[in-house]
Amino acid sequence: MDYQNWGPRDMSAPVRAELPEVPVERGMVLEDVQSGWVGAVTRVEKSGGMHVVALEDRRGKSRSFRLGFGFLLDGQAIRLMPPAPRAAAGVPAGRTASGSVRVEGQRAQVAKASRIWVEGKHDAELVEKVWGDDLRVEGIVVEPLHGIDDLAAAVADFRPGPARRLGVLVDHLVPNSKESRIADAVMASPGAAGNVLIVGHPYVDVWQAIRPAVLGIDRWPAVPRGQDWKTGILKAFGWPHATKEDVGLGWQKLLGAVRTYADLEPSLLGRVEEVIDFLTVP
Secondary structure, eight states: OOOTTTOOOOHHHHEEESSOEEEOOOTTEEEETTOOEEEEEEEEEEEETTTEEEOOOOSEEEEESSSSSSEEETEEEEEOOOOGGGGTTTTTTOTTTTTTTTOOOOOOOOOOEEEEESSSSHHHHHHHHHHHHHHHHHHEEEEEOOSTTHHHHHHHHHHHTTTTOOOEETTOOTSSSSHHHHHHHHTTSTTTTEEEEEEOOOSSSGGGBBBBGGGSSSSSOOTTSSSSSHHHHHHHHHOOOOSSHHHHHHHHHHHHHOOSSGGGGGGHHHHHHEEEEHHOOO
């Protein structure tokens, strides 16, 4: 990658000194003032003695920038700093984001046959962010289903067994819902007993499993009946919401606010821990 044209930002020294210093975080949505490029932080890496941040825009295209001055965060000029040490980001030393004791010096295990299935990409990213370290130690892979309407057929194709267990995390798993009827039918199917566990949280979408206080709000906005829920949430926040790309960038911003298990609702925490125990405890 060519860094030779990356010079100092065009800002006076007095103005620079007054800007807040903000550690970069994955999911943070930034604007580069010089180019006008807007995107969510997808990775931060150190190259040639400098930190470089990759920003992915709503079309899925990515550009890299050197950290420092010349960025806007929520419309405010900032000095973008290297990532804060993990402990400073809310994870105690020696602990993973899920709160478990960190296993030092152990490589990720070869993936086992057992799997965790979640409804979509956002569910998978949230589980990975909080429980990823634990799952790599256990060799458990999280896979998105993109909906559960065909769950029965997917489970049959998976062919669960004692050494090939399946844990499924479902959105909006409440009594008398479509989701609960599908779950009940699958759990009663041949081969499922003792080998398949379907659990769920009560929220319309996994977004709601993020505690409102983490986002600086008292409660999640109410979305009128008949309106797409995610679109309604982004609209209520005053964020772009017209396209799938807008939804993706909005989710990355929400995900960026999650640091540890303490940022999630207990009703999700308990279900994920239940699934992990089911797949890893003999």
